[in-house]
Amino acid sequence: MAKDPPLIIGEETWKLALEASGDGVWDWHIQEGVEHFSPGFLSIYGYTLEDLAADPDAIDALTHPDDREQMARDRQAHFEGRTAVYRNEHRVRCKDGSLKWVLTRGMVIARSADGRPLRMVGTHTDITSRKLVEAQTWRQAHHDALTDLPNRRLLTERLSTEIKHARRDGHQLALMALDLDRFKAVNDQWGHDAGDELLRQAAQRIAACIREVDMVARLGGDEFIVLLTDVQGEPSCIERVASALVARLDEVFTLGGHKASVSASIGIALFPTDAHDARGLFKRADQALYAVKRAGRRGYRFAGDALQDAAQARSRLGQELRQALDREEFRVHVQPVLPIDAGPCLHAEVLLRWQHPVLGLLGPGSFLALAESSGLIRDIGSWVLRDSARWLRQWRETLHPDLSLSLNISGVQLREWSGKVTDWTAHLHQLGVPGSGVVLDLRESLLRDTHLRGLLQLPALRAAGVGVALDDFGNADSRLDSLRHPGLSQVKLARELIVGLKPHSREAAWLSALVQLARSQGLRTIAKGVESAAQVQVLSRLGVDALQGQHLAAAVPAADFSDWWQAHRPAP
Numbered sequence: 348m349a350k351d352p353p354l355i356i357g358e359e360t361w362k363l364a365l366e367a368s369g370d371g372v373w374d375w376h377i378q379e380g381v382e383h384f385s386p387g388f389l390s391i392y393g394y395t396l397e398d399l400a401a402d403p404d405a406i407d408a409l410t411h412p413d414d415r416e417q418m419a420r421d422r423q424a425h426f427e428g429r430t431a432v433y434r435n436e437h438r439v440r441c442k443d444g445s446l447k448w449v450l451t452r453g454m455v456i457a458r459s460a461d462g463r464p465l466r467m468v469g470t471h472t473d474i475t476s477r478k479l480v481e482a483q484t485w486r487q488a489h490h491d492a493l494t495d496l497p498n499r500r501l502l503t504e505r506l507s508t509e510i511k512h513a514r515r516d517g518h519q520l521a522l523m524a525l526d527l528d529r530f531k532a533v534n535d536q537w538g539h540d541a542g543d544e545l546l547r548q549a550a551q552r553i554a555a556c557i558r559e560v561d562m563v564a565r566l567g568g569d570e571f572i573v574l575l576t577d578v579q580g581e582p583s584c585i586e587r588v589a590s591a592l593v594a595r596l597d598e599v600f601t602l603g604g605h606k607a608s609v610s611a612s613i614g615i616a617l618f619p620t621d622a623h624d625a626r627g628l629f630k631r632a633d634q635a636l637y638a639v640k641r642a643g644r645r646g647y648r649f650a651g652d653a654l655q656d657a658a659q660a661r662s663r664l665g666q667e668l669r670q671a672l673d674r675e676e677f678r679v680h681v682q683p684v685l686p687i688d689a690g691p692c693l694h695a696e697v698l699l700r701w702q703h704p705v706l707g708l709l710g711p712g713s714f715l716a717l718a719e720s721s722g723l724i725r726d727i728g729s730w731v732l733r734d735s736a737r738w739l740r741q742w743r744e745t746l747h748p749d750l751s752l753s754l755n756i757s758g759v760q761l762r763e764w765s766g767k768v769t770d771w772t773a774h775l776h777q778l779g780v781p782g783s784g785v786v787l788d789l790r791e792s793l794l795r796d797t798h799l800r801g802l803l804q805l806p807a808l809r810a811a812g813v814g815v816a817l818d819d820f821g822n823a824d825s826r827l828d829s830l831r832h833p834g835l836s837q838v839k840l841a842r843e844l845i846v847g848l849k850p851h852s853r854e855a856a857w858l859s860a861l862v863q864l865a866r867s868q869g870l871r872t873i874a875k876g877v878e879s880a881a882q883v884q885v886l887s888r889l890g891v892d893a894l895q896g897q898h899l900a901a902a903v904p905a906a907d908f909s910d911w912w913q914a915h916r917p918a919p
């Protein structure tokens with residue numbers, strides 16, 4: 348190893364000179380892995396010599412993790428001779444746990460013959476106050492003083508970054524221009540201070556409606572911009588945020604002793620559908636906002652015609668759905684489930700239909716998502732239970748005392764029953780139906796939902812005699828261990844497993860294994876979507892317990908089930 352070259356002035360002299368300037372001095376013998384710290388260095392952070400071993404790793408470990416990478420890069424650049432001086436700003440954890448910003452500067456003062464750095468000396472300068480002032484200045488320049496929300500400048504910077512990311516990852520963004528309606532009246536009636544307070548509260552309400560990754564900015568006056576990042580899937584997610592904003596800002600504001608009301612108008616532009624850059628997005632969102640204002644204020648509108656039309660159609664359907672219960676437009680239909688041994692039909696699945704006054708008879712696919720997202724599913728679900736119970740009581744008296752019905756249950760309903768299974772079974776009892784008359788059809792995702800699993804209390808349902816079926820099992824997302832869920836009594840095999848089923852095929856072998864597995868867990872198996880006599884033959888050989896499908900028995904209005912049952916009862 349090369350010997351350190353002689354220094355021109357005595358080491359102690361320059362170290363003292365550096366210390367006198369208020370900086371801390373470090374002296375790193377790189378190859379030996381030893382680093383010495385001056386008393387001034389230690390006192391910046393409140394450490395003593397005993398606290399910090401003469402070890403470069405010890406001080407590196409106190410460096411803020413977010414700053415380590417850049418520090419290593421700057422150091423390397425100097426080692427490789429790309430910079431004349433090593434220079435880096437980073438945060439160091441002090442003995443009392445606080446963080447200090449420091450500027451470190453240093454130089455390699457000795458290298459080996461082949462150019463490897465041997466020794467480096469440098470200083471730490473405490474720059475915490477400068478950093479605080481910089482952060483404050485940055486904050487003031489990027490935030491609105493009244494509401495503390497990001498201002499136009501920060502929004503513009505963020506939007507440009509988000510557009511770059513969205514372009515790269517193929518994501519959508521939504522830019523909402525939100526303006527309060529008749530806000531001037533609040534200023535006029537209660538004064539400017541009350542108006543300011545309303546703006547502050549409105550800012551909080553808006554922020555509470557969006558996710559952390561989204562952004563709300565105040566442009567000035569009563570104008571806000573909401574930026575939704577990484578918008579995936581249906582525009583209905585954007586609509587949900589927009590309607591939540593409209594609803595939240597509709598609520599009365601308490602301003603000191605006064606109560607004031609405003610509403611909100613929102614224009615929504617999407618990247619990349621409506622515009623490809625920030626200017627275009629602002630313009631399209633503004634146009635949509637003014638269309639809302641012109642149409643009488645309060646509400647939201649998409650810039651794109653197709654989305655606007657779809658949103659309007661959904662909103663109309665939502666309103667009609669709300670009225671459908673009062674107007675008694677829902678209908679219970681039932682699809683018979685037939686035992687494989689050709690015995691009498693003792694079970695049927697309840698299928699909800701909506702007799703829409705204009706669109707005709709609608710299946711759940713047309714309205715269930717809307718019912719779930721609006722929470723209407725609770726009322727609709729209760730109605731389905733009451734009506735199904737009414738029919739079932741009648742059929743158990745007139746057709747067969749062992750008849751039972753299965754009901755599709757959504758996550759929203761399950762959450763509502765959380766911990767109240769006994770209340771629910773008591774309700775069933777009040778409706779005159781024993782537990783054994785009902786099977787709950789649950790999608791696999793509900794069983795797997797760790798939150799719901801705690802609430803489900805499936806064994807409690809079983810104790811009340813209520814059957815629980817795992818619905819649509821065997822599709823692409825299914826997991827075999829779902830069959831082990833305690834409390835299950837049946838499994839309904841997915842349509843995908845039955846379509847194209849041929850004897851002695853690989854599909855038949857796979858289905859046979861699933862049926863055996865379900866049986867080994869004590870579960871009854873029902874094949875759904877049975878469409879042909881050939882499928883019936885294969886399924887009966889595989890040992891499936893019951894069949895359901897268009898080929899065997901189509902769904903019928905509940906009022907017609909009795910006739911169907913009488914017509915199809917096996918000959919004595």
Ligand SMILES: Nc1nc2c(ncn2[C@@H]2O[C@H](COP(=O)(O)OP(=O)(O)OP(=O)(O)O)[C@@H](O)[C@H]2O)c(=O)[nH]1
Binds near residue numbers: 541
């Ligand atoms: N209190 C308060 N008022 C402000 C502030 N900035 C702007 N304004 C007032 O906010 C009002 C905004 O104007 P407009 O949006 O046209 O008023 P508006 O009554 O909401 O009208 P529409 O949007 O057409 O319903 C003006 O009266 C401004 O003077 C502020 O920081 N604080």
